[in-house]
Amino acid sequence: MSLPHAILTALLERPSSGLELTRRFDKSIGYFWSATHQQIYRELGKLEAEGHIRALPSEQPTRGQKKSYEVLPAGRAELARWTAASQDPKPHRDTLLLRLRAAAVVGTEGIEADLRHHLALHRRQLAEYEEIEQRDFPPGKGGPQDRLRHLVLRAGIDLETFWTQWLTHALEEFTELPDRDPA
Amino acid sequence: MSLPHAILTALLERPSSGLELTRRFDKSIGYFWSATHQQIYRELGKLEAEGHIRALPSEQPTRGQKKSYEVLPAGRAELARWTAASQDPKPHRDTLLLRLRAAAVVGTEGIEADLRHHLALHRRQLAEYEEIEQRDFPPGKGGPQDRLRHLVLRAGIDLETFWTQWLTHALEEFTELPDRDPA
DNA sequence: CCAAACATGTAACGGGTTACATGATTAC
DNA sequence: GTAATCATGTAACCCGTTACATGTTTGG
Numbered sequence: 509m510s511l512p513h514a515i516l517t518a519l520l521e522r523p524s525s526g527l528e529l530t531r532r533f534d535k536s537i538g539y540f541w542s543a544t545h546q547q548i549y550r551e552l553g554k555l556e557a558e559g560h561i562r563a564l565p566s567e568q569p570t571r572g573q574k575k576s577y578e579v580l581p582a583g584r585a586e587l588a589r590w591t592a593a594s595q596d597p598k599p600h601r602d603t604l605l606l607r608l609r610a611a612a613v614v615g616t617e618g619i620e621a622d623l624r625h626h627l628a629l630h631r632r633q634l635a636e637y638e639e640i641e642q643r644d645f646p647p648g649k650g651g652p653q654d655r656l657r658h659l660v661l662r663a664g665i666d667l668e669t670f671w672t673q674w675l676t677h678a679l680e681e682f683t684e685l686p687d688r689d690p691a
Numbered sequence: 692m693s694l695p696h697a698i699l700t701a702l703l704e705r706p707s708s709g710l711e712l713t714r715r716f717d718k719s720i721g722y723f724w725s726a727t728h729q730q731i732y733r734e735l736g737k738l739e740a741e742g743h744i745r746a747l748p749s750e751q752p753t754r755g756q757k758k759s760y761e762v763l764p765a766g767r768a769e770l771a772r773w774t775a776a777s778q779d780p781k782p783h784r785d786t787l788l789l790r791l792r793a794a795a796v797v798g799t800e801g802i803e804a805d806l807r808h809h810l811a812l813h814r815r816q817l818a819e820y821e822e823i824e825q826r827d828f829p830p831g832k833g834g835p836q837d838r839l840r841h842l843v844l845r846a847g848i849d850l851e852t853f854w855t856q857w858l859t860h861a862l863e864e865f866t867e868l869p870d871r872d873p874a
Numbered sequence: 875c876c877a878a879a880c881a882t883g884t885a886a887c888g889g890g891t892t893a894c895a896t897g898a899t900t901a902c
Numbered sequence: 903g904t905a906a907t908c909a910t911g912t913a914a915c916c917c918g919t920t921a922c923a924t925g926t927t928t929g930g
Contacts, residue, residue: 510789511918516793521796526883538782544919545883547919573882575881588798591800594805597809598786604778609720609839610696610770614767615775616839659861662857677842681838708909709910757910
């Protein structure tokens with residue numbers, strides 16, 4: 509139950525239409541909570557029905573017409589409640605690690621190429637994060653809000669750093685593996 | 692579409708009943724692919740219907756009676772096919788990071804306690820992984836299969852190390868934050 | 875006018891989660 | 903014999919995914 513709260517956060521940062529939200533989820537928020545436009549429209553409908561947000565009255569709501577939303581006090585209260593409440597971390601699922609485990613049983617065919625593919629993607633993401641850090645968080649300034657946001661970005665950078673290092677190490681192991689590609 | 696392949700892998704490592712699988716998912720495999728017993732029974736039914744696994748003939752299948760499964764050649768082939776196929780990494784979702792972003796807007800009430808909670812959990816998980824490493828992967832021995840499994844465990848260890856470090860850093864930032872707990 | 879891009883949706887499906895149901899075995 | 907535990911399942915709900923549908927604005 510996090511998507512509505514992700515949307516509330518985004519709308520508090522700036523009132524937006526469904527498609528604008530989708531675009532913002534493709535960038536900053538989507539780095540740790542992705543969503544498609546179908547999910548977002550569905551959720552906007554629910555949030556409006558619950559009285560947590562409302563459409564800006566300026567535009568009339570016909571299909572194909574842009575419709576922007578803003579957060580109502582009830583929505584802000586719900587977000588504050590959710591943010592303050594303790595939550596157990598969800599177990600994480602990782603297909604690549606699962607495939608490695610499977611490969612230990614049925615063979616490593618095809619894995620090495622995919623490790624390289626993942627490595628390239630993580631390297632690119634890391635570069636993107638570091639660019640954002642240099643642009644948005646110059647050293648030695650920024651209020652408490654900036655420090656929180658920087659902390660989140662830092663997690664992204666460190667995570668991508670971990671993956672690039674681990675994948676590099678994994679590829680080294682692979683090239684040393686005696687019986688790969690028994691052609 | 693990974694749960695069936697997780698089950699196939701587990702069953703290839705050792706034929707098991709539904710509840711035994713559930714227990715193994717609570718341990719080793721569940722470290723990167725968790726599943727409840729309901730999911731597992733549902734999936735075992737599908738896999739059997741597709742001819743990928745079969746119930747060991749020894750036991751008759753009444754409710755409440757233990758029923759063990761083994762992988763058929765078709766199941767092994769399917770697992771090999773899935774393992775070799777390239778897959779794009781799924782976007783990851785992290786509630787804690789989302790909450791931090793929300794906290795930048797609606798306040799940090801309650802977050803610090805939860806950071807401590809998460810830190811404790813990640814520290815415990817890290818200790819568990821390191822115990823497993825010392826027990827199962829003594830330095831300087833092991834075949835190719837062991838090296839793959841060690842690689843996977845290594846990812847777990849490094850991930851938990853990252854989280855403990857990041858959470859420690861985050862808590863330091865929090866105690867320096869000027870306007871927290873304005874009592 | 876027509877095509878492309880913009881913008882908002884609907885429908886169907888599958889997997890994950892939670893709550894509950896039921897039969898068999900074991901311990902007291 | 904009955905309570906606890908083991909073991910297998912059913913049912914309902916929500917969320918994420920994919921494919922598709924429909925209307926509007928803009929550019930040529």
